[in-house]
Amino acid sequence: MNTKSEDWWLDRVSLEAAVVQRADGAYETQVDSSAVRIEGGVIVDVRRGERVPADGRRVFDAGGMLLMPAMRDTHIHLDKTFYGGPWRAPIPGRSWLAEEERLLPEMSEQIPVRSNAILDLLISRGTTEVAAHCNVDHIVGTRNVERLLDVLRSRADVDWTVIAYPQHGLRDGTVVPLLEQALGLGATVVGGIDPARIEGDVAKALDVTFGLAVEHGAGIDFHLHDGGSLGLYEISKILHFVEATGWQGKVALSNANALSGASPDTVRVLAERLAAARVSVGTTVGVSGPLLPFAALAEAGVDVRLGSDSIMDILTPFGPGDLVEQLWILAQRLGAYDEWGIAQTLHYGAGEAGRWRADRTRAWPAAGDQASFFLTPATCSAEAIARRTPRRHVFHRGVQVYAGKDL
C-alpha cells in the first residue's frame, strides 16, 4: 500500500493496554489486536480489539506486530561526526577541544553527507524527531548551522529543532553576534556550556544567554559537564535565572552530570525546583560513566529524555544512534528485570507517547496523537526494548519513512 500522505488504516496491529500482575506474581502485558485510522498525519480513530471496517480502503496489514511510538532524540550532534565517512579512531591522550579546533573545518564540509547518513540511521531505528546541537564558534562561525539547516529543510521524514551551541564558549562575548545570526537563520534554541569551567564569569554568561533567549523568544539548552558541588551550583544558578526571567518551560539541561553524584537529599531538593520551573533534562546513556538519578527525577516530575549525543566523534567511536539501544542499556543499568520495570523506561525515549499511567495502563495511542510510530515483531514494549527487535516499518506523520527487510 502506498501510504504517501494519504488517509489510511492500520489493521491487525497490536496495541498495549495494561501491565497486570498475575496470581503467580509475574507482570504480563495485555495487548489488543486493533485497527487504527490515520488522516493527514494524525491518528483519528483507535478501535481496540476490532478489525478495519468492511468498507475500509487503503489498509496496511500489520500482521500482529506491535505498535511502538516513534523515538525522539533530545540531544544529538549531527554536525561533527565521522559517521558516514572513513573510519577514524580517537587518538588517546589528545585534548579534544584542541583536536576539535583542528578538525572542525573539515568536518563542517562533510555536513551534507554525514548528517544525512546519521538521520537515515536514526530513522531506520525508529527515531523521527531530533534536537540538534549545532556548533556556533570562532572556527566555523554559523556555517554549521547554515549547512545543517539546508539538510534538515530538505527532508520531510523527520521533525527537528536546531540549537545554536557555543561549544567553545562565548569568548568574551565575541560569539554572541554569531548566536544572534544563527537564531536569525532558523535555530530556535540558544545553547550554553559550563558557565563556570568554560565561561569563568558565571553570572555574566547566564545573563548573556538568558538575555539572548528573551530577546529572540528562544529556548535555552545548557551543556553541563561540571560535576560535584560546582555543577550543582551551576544548576541552582540557572534555576535562579529561569525564575527571574519567567522562562519556565523553555529551558533544558543537557548531561547535568553533577546530579549523578549528588546525595539523595540534594537531588530531591533540586528535582523539585527543576520540576516547578519545568526545566527538562536531556542525557545520553552509555554502558559506563555517570548515570542520572532517573527514578528520583521522574518521581519529582522532571521531564528526563534520552539523546544520542555523539555518534563517532573525536572523543569516542561509541554512540549507537539508536534510542531503543539506549533504552536497552538504561533498563539494564537501572536493574529493570520484569516487564513492568522495563516498560517504564519507554517514555525516556518516546516522550509522552511512551508514558504509562500509575495504574499501569497506557493512554497512547489516542485520537489526536501524531501518527509517528514503528512496527516491530514483539509481544510488548518490554520485549521490544530487551530484545531490540527489528524496526520493520517506521512512519512519520502518517507517512512510511523506512521499510526494513523481512527476516
Add this chain to the structure above:
Amino acid sequence: MIIQNVLLPHRIGRYDVLVDGATVSAIADSIEAEPGVRAIDGTGKVLLPGFVDAHSHLDKSMLGRPWYSRKPRDLNQLLADERAMRSAPDWDAATQIRRNADVMIANGATHTRAFADVDTEIGLSGVEGMLQVREELRGALTMQVIAFAQSGVSGRPGTAELLDAALAAGADIVGGMDPCSYERDPVEHVDLIFELAERHGAGVDIHLHEPGELGAFSASLIIERAKAVQLPRPVVISHPDFLGSVAPDRAARIIDDLAEAGIGVTTCVPSGGPMPPLKALAEVGVAVGVGCDGQLDSWGPFNRSDMLLKVYLLAWRCGFGGDDDLQFAVDLATSGRVMGLPDHGVGEGSAADFVLLPGATVGEAVVGLPTERVVVKAGRVVAEEAADVG
C-alpha cells in the same frame, strides 16, 4: 580455501591466507592458489580468530519459545522457577541448547565453554543435551561442557553424586557456585569441587558473584587449592568483579596470586557494578576470557549470544576507544587460553577457525557491529550472516 587481500590482527598490510583442510597452511603477501580452491575476497575486511565464548549457559536459553513474563526478581524464586520450567514436559534440553548454539555460531563464535546445570530436579538432562549437541555441532563449534552446580551442593543432597556422574558421562569441567554467600561452607565447597576435578582429570570453573572482600576471601581459597592440586585442565574464576571493588593494591596482590597459581578468569561484562581490571590481569599473564553468559533466560531478557556485541560493550565499558585498545578487547575475546588452547589464532599451522568481518581496521569491525560475518570452522564456511540482531 583461500582468503585474499585481508587485514590480520597485529600485522601491517594485507595478506592472503591459504587453508589446507582444517589448517592454515600459508600466510603471505600473495599466494597463487590452485584452480578449484574456493577464494574469498577479504578486501575491506579483517580476519579474526573465531570468537571464544568463554562463559555460556546454552542450556538455559528460551530462544524460539514464547516470550516469558517475569516476576519481580528474587534469586531463590528464580532458581525454583527455572528448575520447574526445565522439568516440564514441553522443555527439550537439546533443542534449546541447539537454538542458542546456532545463534552463537552465526554471530562468530567457534569455541565455547558451556555450563550445564546439574541439580536434583533436572538431574543430568542438561549435560546429556549438551553432549548430544556437541556431537551434532562437532564441525562447527568446539564445546567444553561444564557440569555446573547452579542450585548449590550443600543444600541439595545428591548433587555431588550427580556432578560425579556428569563428569563420568563426558563433561570436561566441574562448576562451583559462590562458596560463601550461596554454599555457606566455603572450604567444604571448594574442597569438593577440586576433589571431583582431580578424580576425573577435569577442569574447574567457579562462579564468584561475591562482592568485595568476601569475593577476595573465596578467591584465596580457590588459589590455595589450585596451588596444591595439579589439574590437567585450567582452573577458572568466572565473574571476578570483586577485583574491581577491593582497593587497587589489594587487587594487585590477588592478581599476582592468580597468575602464580595459573588461574584464569572470565568476564561477561556486567551492565552495572565494578569491572575487573582487565589490563592489569593480562599484564601479569592471567588468562582472561570473555563470555556472553546466558541468552534470553530466567536471569534476564537482555543478553545476546553475540561475541562481537560483547566486545563492543566491553570496550565501551572500559573506555577502549582507540584502535590499539579495541584490538586488546578483541584479543581477550578470541583468546583460547582459558580453554587450554594457547595456539588459537590466525597463523601458519593454526586451526582454520575464523570470523571475517567488514572493517578498515579491527576497531571499525567492533564499533560498526556488522551483520555480515563469514564464520569459518575447520576450514569450512559455517555461517555468513549474524543472527538475532536488532
